[in-house]
Amino acid sequence: MIYFDNSATTKPYEEVLDSFVKVNREYYGNPSSLHHYGGKAEQLMTSARQQIADGLSVKPSEIIFTSGGTEGNNLAIKGAALEYKGRGNHMITSEIEHSSVQNSMKQLEEKWGFQVTRLPVDSNGMVCPDDLEKAITDKTILVSLIHVSNEVGTIQPIKEIGKMLKKYPKIIFHVDHVQGAGKVVLPLHDSGIDLCTFSAHKFHGLKGTGFLYKRSGIRLEPIFTGGNQEQTWRSGTENTGGIVAMAKAFRMIEENRVKKGHSLLKVREFLYHELENNDHIIVHTPKKAAPHIINFSVPGLKGEVLVHALEENGFMISTTSACSSKEKTPSQTLKAMGVSDEMALGAVRISLSYENTRTEAVQFLEALKEVIPRLKSVVR
Numbered sequence: 030m031i032y033f034d035n036s037a038t039t040k041p042y043e044e045v046l047d048s049f050v051k052v053n054r055e056y057y058g059n060p061s062s063l064h065h066y067g068g069k070a071e072q073l074m075t076s077a078r079q080q081i082a083d084g085l086s087v088k089p090s091e092i093i094f095t096s097g098g099t100e101g102n103n104l105a106i107k108g109a110a111l112e113y114k115g116r117g118n119h120m121i122t123s124e125i126e127h128s129s130v131q132n133s134m135k136q137l138e139e140k141w142g143f144q145v146t147r148l149p150v151d152s153n154g155m156v157c158p159d160d161l162e163k164a165i166t167d168k169t170i171l172v173s174l175i176h177v178s179n180e181v182g183t184i185q186p187i188k189e190i191g192k193m194l195k196k197y198p199k200i201i202f203h204v205d206h207v208q209g210a211g212k213v214v215l216p217l218h219d220s221g222i223d224l225c226t227f228s229a230h231k232f233h234g235l236k237g238t239g240f241l242y243k244r245s246g247i248r249l250e251p252i253f254t255g256g257n258q259e260q261t262w263r264s265g266t267e268n269t270g271g272i273v274a275m276a277k278a279f280r281m282i283e284e285n286r287v288k289k290g291h292s293l294l295k296v297r298e299f300l301y302h303e304l305e306n307n308d309h310i311i312v313h314t315p316k317k318a319a320p321h322i323i324n325f326s327v328p329g330l331k332g333e334v335l336v337h338a339l340e341e342n343g344f345m346i347s348t349t350s351a352c353s354s355k356e357k358t359p360s361q362t363l364k365a366m367g368v369s370d371e372m373a374l375g376a377v378r379i380s381l382s383y384e385n386t387r388t389e390a391v392q393f394l395e396a397l398k399e400v401i402p403r404l405k406s407v408v409r
């Protein structure tokens with residue numbers, strides 16, 4: 030099988046699995062325990078935190094370990110909204126956010142009386158920074174934007190927006206960097222980011238681990254309360270093995286980005302060019318986008334039919350995002366980009382890792398050449 034579904038999740042690196050097993054076998058103490066086993070676990074966590082912070086050029090105290098992207102987004106958005114509600118009740122986001130952002134916002138609207146502006150996007154899936162600035166009111170307390178779209182790979186102009194937001198010091202800026210981590214560089218300080226979400230299973234770490242960057246001085250109302258771990262921001266016994274494994278994955282994906290980034294780009298360019306020039310296919314991803322995601326439709330075919338047919342040929346791909354791929358409604362992201370319902374229902378996403386090769390891409394294109402006419406003749 031050839032795995033082209035790396036935006037849904039990635040295969041954990043072998044070294045990551047080894048770390049997880051070793052820590053859980055040998056250093057299983059609770060990091061909060063006073064004895065030697067606890068001390069060792071705490072030490073491992075401290076060095077994992079330092080490694081991650083060094084990788085981002087931030088302070089270790091600015092890293093909060095979480096269970097992943099959904100929790101990070103919930104903690105950032107609900108935590109900031111509830112903490113700063115005395116300043117105002119208005120938040121700004123976009124129409125193409127991951128469901129963990131969309132539904133956090135919706136809950137704050139429905140249960141807590143917040144008001145949310147959802148910015149439209151253009152046909153490339155881009156938010157317009159001017160629209161964002163126009164949406165700001167004296168009640169705005171939070172802007173939350175996705176960096177790299179999980180569905181189409183569009184990269185938002187985060188640095189430009191962060192620079193503009195510096196004029197509004199009352200506003201907290203949160204970025205969902207789950208799909209960008211290890212693929213598209215995002216300098217946190219230079220981009221004026223206050224809160225930034227990461228999820229380990231998207232960069233070859235393990236599911237159930239992640240972290241939230243929280244700039245010093247920003248406060249959050251905790252979502253999990255309990256034993257006051259993670260400097261009180263996130264209670265719950267830390268997943269020491271998962272955290273050590275995540276720090277390793279984070280270092281390795283960065284090394285791969287430097288070493289293999291160019292070859293990933295070449296594979297993506299080749300695939301993009303071939304798909305774009307195939308008369309049966311409409312590519313939804315803009316030409317200039319993240320190096321690992323391409324979203325396209327075959328008019329007349331349903332996305333799920335294409336996914337299953339390609340699976341029979343040895344390829345794992347997705348319809349839209351993994352979280353919503355079992356829903357039969359058209360992708361909100363594609364609809365926001367102006368794609369018709371019919372076309373959006375037919376969309377599929379391929380998402381690459383640094384391990385995928387041009388040979389695999391060639392095999393994929395050959396499979397498509399065989400599958401599309403066959404399916405079309407059945408539909409007809």
Ligand SMILES: Cc1ncc(COP(=O)(O)O)c(C=O)c1O
Pocket residue numbers: 036037096097098099100102127129175177178179205207208228229230239350351352
């Ligand atoms: C952009 C984005 N944000 C958040 C998440 C949620 O992350 P997790 O699966 O770690 O909860 C995902 C997962 O697909 C995502 O793509």
